[in-house]
Amino acid sequence: MNKAVAYLSELIGKSVHDIDTPALVIDLDAMKRNLGRMAEFARKHQVRWRPHAKLHKSILLAKMQIKAGAVGVCVQKTSEAEIMVAGGVHDVYISNEVIASAKLARVAALTQAVAAHGGQIAIAVDSLEGVSRLAQAMSDARTGIRNGTPSTATVIDVFVEIDVGQGRCGVQPGQDAVLLALEIRKHPALRFAGLQAYHGKVQHVRNVQERRMTAADAMKSVELTCELLKAQDMAPGLVTGAGTGSFALEAASGVYGELQAGSFIFMDADYAQNERDPVQPHFEHALFVKTQVVSRHASHAVCDAGHKSHAIDSGLPQVHALKRQEGLDYFNGGDEHGILRPSSGQTGLPDLGQMLWLIPGHCDPTVNLHDVMIGVSGGLKSGTVERIIRVDARGALT
Amino acid sequence: MNKAVAYLSELIGKSVHDIDTPALVIDLDAMKRNLGRMAEFARKHQVRWRPHAKLHKSILLAKMQIKAGAVGVCVQKTSEAEIMVAGGVHDVYISNEVIASAKLARVAALTQAVAAHGGQIAIAVDSLEGVSRLAQAMSDARTGIRNGTPSTATVIDVFVEIDVGQGRCGVQPGQDAVLLALEIRKHPALRFAGLQAYHGKVQHVRNVQERRMTAADAMKSVELTCELLKAQDMAPGLVTGAGTGSFALEAASGVYGELQAGSFIFMDADYAQNERDPVQPHFEHALFVKTQVVSRHASHAVCDAGHKSHAIDSGLPQVHALKRQEGLDYFNGGDEHGILRPSSGQTGLPDLGQMLWLIPGHCDPTVNLHDVMIGVSGGLKSGTVERIIRVDARGALT
Numbered sequence: 001m002n003k004a005v006a007y008l009s010e011l012i013g014k015s016v017h018d019i020d021t022p023a024l025v026i027d028l029d030a031m032k033r034n035l036g037r038m039a040e041f042a043r044k045h046q047v048r049w050r051p052h053a054k055l056h057k058s059i060l061l062a063k064m065q066i067k068a069g070a071v072g073v074c075v076q077k078t079s080e081a082e083i084m085v086a087g088g089v090h091d092v093y094i095s096n097e098v099i100a101s102a103k104l105a106r107v108a109a110l111t112q113a114v115a116a117h118g119g120q121i122a123i124a125v126d127s128l129e130g131v132s133r134l135a136q137a138m139s140d141a142r143t144g145i146r147n148g149t150p151s152t153a154t155v156i157d158v159f160v161e162i163d164v165g166q167g168r169c170g171v172q173p174g175q176d177a178v179l180l181a182l183e184i185r186k187h188p189a190l191r192f193a194g195l196q197a198y199h200g201k202v203q204h205v206r207n208v209q210e211r212r213m214t215a216a217d218a219m220k221s222v223e224l225t226c227e228l229l230k231a232q233d234m235a236p237g238l239v240t241g242a243g244t245g246s247f248a249l250e251a252a253s254g255v256y257g258e259l260q261a262g263s264f265i266f267m268d269a270d271y272a273q274n275e276r277d278p279v280q281p282h283f284e285h286a287l288f289v290k291t292q293v294v295s296r297h298a299s300h301a302v303c304d305a306g307h308k309s310h311a312i313d314s315g316l317p318q319v320h321a322l323k324r325q326e327g328l329d330y331f332n333g334g335d336e337h338g339i340l341r342p343s344s345g346q347t348g349l350p351d352l353g354q355m356l357w358l359i360p361g362h363c364d365p366t367v368n369l370h371d372v373m374i375g376v377s378g379g380l381k382s383g384t385v386e387r388i389i390r391v392d393a394r395g396a397l398t
Numbered sequence: 399m400n401k402a403v404a405y406l407s408e409l410i411g412k413s414v415h416d417i418d419t420p421a422l423v424i425d426l427d428a429m430k431r432n433l434g435r436m437a438e439f440a441r442k443h444q445v446r447w448r449p450h451a452k453l454h455k456s457i458l459l460a461k462m463q464i465k466a467g468a469v470g471v472c473v474q475k476t477s478e479a480e481i482m483v484a485g486g487v488h489d490v491y492i493s494n495e496v497i498a499s500a501k502l503a504r505v506a507a508l509t510q511a512v513a514a515h516g517g518q519i520a521i522a523v524d525s526l527e528g529v530s531r532l533a534q535a536m537s538d539a540r541t542g543i544r545n546g547t548p549s550t551a552t553v554i555d556v557f558v559e560i561d562v563g564q565g566r567c568g569v570q571p572g573q574d575a576v577l578l579a580l581e582i583r584k585h586p587a588l589r590f591a592g593l594q595a596y597h598g599k600v601q602h603v604r605n606v607q608e609r610r611m612t613a614a615d616a617m618k619s620v621e622l623t624c625e626l627l628k629a630q631d632m633a634p635g636l637v638t639g640a641g642t643g644s645f646a647l648e649a650a651s652g653v654y655g656e657l658q659a660g661s662f663i664f665m666d667a668d669y670a671q672n673e674r675d676p677v678q679p680h681f682e683h684a685l686f687v688k689t690q691v692v693s694r695h696a697s698h699a700v701c702d703a704g705h706k707s708h709a710i711d712s713g714l715p716q717v718h719a720l721k722r723q724e725g726l727d728y729f730n731g732g733d734e735h736g737i738l739r740p741s742s743g744q745t746g747l748p749d750l751g752q753m754l755w756l757i758p759g760h761c762d763p764t765v766n767l768h769d770v771m772i773g774v775s776g777g778l779k780s781g782t783v784e785r786i787i788r789v790d791a792r793g794a795l796t
Contacts, residue, residue: 003480003504004477020498020500020501020796021498021796022795022796023795023796054733054734076733076734077734079402082401096692096734097692097693097700098692099690099691099692099750099751100418100419100690100751102418103418106401126693127693127694127750129750129751130750163695167698167737168693168700168731168732168735168737169692169693169700169735170693200732292497292498293497294494294495294496294497294567295495295524295525295566295567295568296525297561300565302495302566302567305795307709307711307763308762308763308766308795309795311705312710312711313705313710313730313733332711333566334566334598335452335474335711335762335763335766336452336474336475336494337566337567339565339566352497352525352527352528353497353498353527364706364733365705365706365733368706368733368767369766369767369793370793370795371793394793395767395768395769395792397420397421397703397706397707397768398418398419398420398421
């Protein structure tokens with residue numbers, strides 16, 4: 001057993017103070033409260049909830065979410081889906097376009113694999129070429145070209161992605177989506193399952209009224225597409241989308257049947273900057289980078305967490321104040337360092353050796369930097385390490 | 399053998415076109431040319447060269463650099479040093495402050511371990527407390543408190559870090575540094591080895607004249623400190639520092655004896671934006687993210703590499719033009735996507751399924767996202783996969 005593995009296994013049951021830095025730490029109590037609030041929300045609003053596992057990339061957390069009421073998980077990558085299935089999560093939606101034939105063969109093989117467990121794989125498409133390639137891969141798998149024991153009965157659920165304002169993937173709402181749905185219906189191994197309609201930009205609109213208006217525009221696009229599908233005698237199927245910033249709006253829309261919100265279990269610094277819509281539950285920060293001051297000067301202190309410890313695409317991390325007098329701002333110190341200065345109106349700096357907690361700007365890519373998350377119960381001040389949670393799909397890019 | 403491992407082992411000898419996306423790919427021919435240029439530079443200027451392994455985190459590349467003439471490697475983290483030593487790299491300098499007692503015990507153990515191979519561990523300090531804690535750890539290791547077979551003869555080389563303008567770690571140049579050197583001399587297991595004087599900001603000053611002036615200021619601080627050390631009858635020892643943006647200036651200074659430049663082997667998009675100083679060798683881009691277009695629209699295309707595939711702290715990646723007519727700009731598409739639009743004056747967009755190559759903005763944290771780098775010889779257009787290079791110290795943060 002190498003040192004790193006020995007250290008982690010010996011950590012369980014020890015104090016939060018024994019965690020070496022920098023490290024990614026989950027406040028399990030806060031995370032469980034967040035999970036409970038979301039599960040209650042979904043039950044109350046009678047909406048399916050399929051959290052995005054691209055956030056935590058953890059089989060254990062996916063199963064915990066399913067136990068709490070989630071219908072399965074979303075992922076963005078074929079390799080993430082493979083890891084979830086291998087870990088026993090059998091209802092997985094790849095909410096993204098897959099084009100490479102080698103990857104589509106793996107998707108088809110997964111579809112066969114989960115069918116044996118009564119599970120289901122779903123995927124998104126936004127092109128005729130994508131539908132054609134997917135159908136070919138499913139057909140190959142059925143006829144055993146790529147699989148020793150093919151099932152002729154397995155089908156993959158296919159969602160047509162529409163661009164409801166993000167300007168990234170997805171066909172335009174309306175007739176283009178209907179054409180794709182009609183195309184999907186031609187292939188026996190594909191089942192038109194509904195619409196993928198996620199608006200990433202809505203999630204981060206700070207002002208509640210603006211956020212509601214932007215979400216309402218997106219919903220109109222979805223409604224229009226549903227009407228056109230019905231005009232073709234097609235059931236629109238399930239509309240799936242929504243994130244932590246907006247999901248209560250989609251839940252109330254009467255259009256969306258499934259919420260993909262995932263980030264709420266950890267709540268990053270960016271989401272916390274949204275003005276909270278009263279219709280959404282409150283979520284607590286539950287993911288932190290523990291760090292130590294390694295260099296101390298008159299004007300600043302330097303900690304051992306830089307942007308190899310946390311992602312900075314949504315801004316630098318915030319310093320979590322465990323004590324009332326703490327008021328520190330984090331500045332970019334490069335890959336391995338963070339620079340700490342007193343916040344406006346504050347004067348104090350932490351001592352050399354002092355431990356601090358950072359709230360990452362964006363949880364998803366932060367988690368992806370770490371092999372494990374250290375789960376603590378009893379809080380960050382004096383809690384105990386309860387479990388080591390592997391980031392199973394860390395670096396699963398393909 | 400799981401699918402990911404099988405895929406990688408089967409990839410060797412195959413075409414560059416068979417590499418699944420997104421993937422981190424090294425153009426080995428370009429990398430070897432870069433390596434040769436640096437080795438020649440160091441020989442010609444009679445300066446030691448100790449490249450920073452925080453860039454590649456690879457035992458294989460560290461050994462390749464040592465074979466080419468490097469005296470050893472730098473690292474930033476204790477765990478990186480442990481991984482290098484375990485891989486047979488026995489001359490390692492932790493060019494950073496380490497404060498945690500548990501980590502310093504590991505540093506002391508490493509010092510003992512490499513001594514058996516005629517190797518040497520070095521470390522930086524910038525505080526009396528840091529010296530005291532390091533001395534205690536070395537003393538504990540010597541007296542066998544933390545090590546079964548202590549050697550009473552092993553010493554650790556200690557560099558005093560001075561802040562030559564970066565404003566991060568390091569004591570102020572001059573008397574503060576001398577005090578630390580005098581303190582180091584009091585401890586039998588510590589050997590004052592010289593000055594750590596790295597100016598990170600100089601590396602990215604675009605204009606040659608400005609860069610030269612900023613570097614000259616830093617060198618004055620180093621010279622002052624050396625003079626004060628001599629006034630105390632202390633040999634200033636080795637002055638170590640410099641990066642890919644400035645190393646020819648340090649080499650010509652007559653003050654620096656060791657260059658830490660590492661990034662030149664890969665050359666990222668950020669370094670390429672520096673106006674090249676004629677005294678520096680030319681380096682080629684050698685590290686790329688291979689990506690595929692997975693969604694195609696009238697105004698833009700979407701590829702499968704987002705900021706889980708490459709770091710964006712020094713800007714978004716650039717699209718590498720393999721064909722003359724390619725002129726694409728990369729825009730942020732989130733964690734798993736990149737958005738491609740024609741560059742100014744261009745009109746073409748890549749087709750659905752097309753493969754593209756990205757030049758990362760910053761190589762160090764990009765490498766840290768990947769478990770492996772795929773080494774290709776014969777170029778990116780039609781080359782062959784020659785070897786899979788593990789990122790051994792990926793995620794080694796502590």
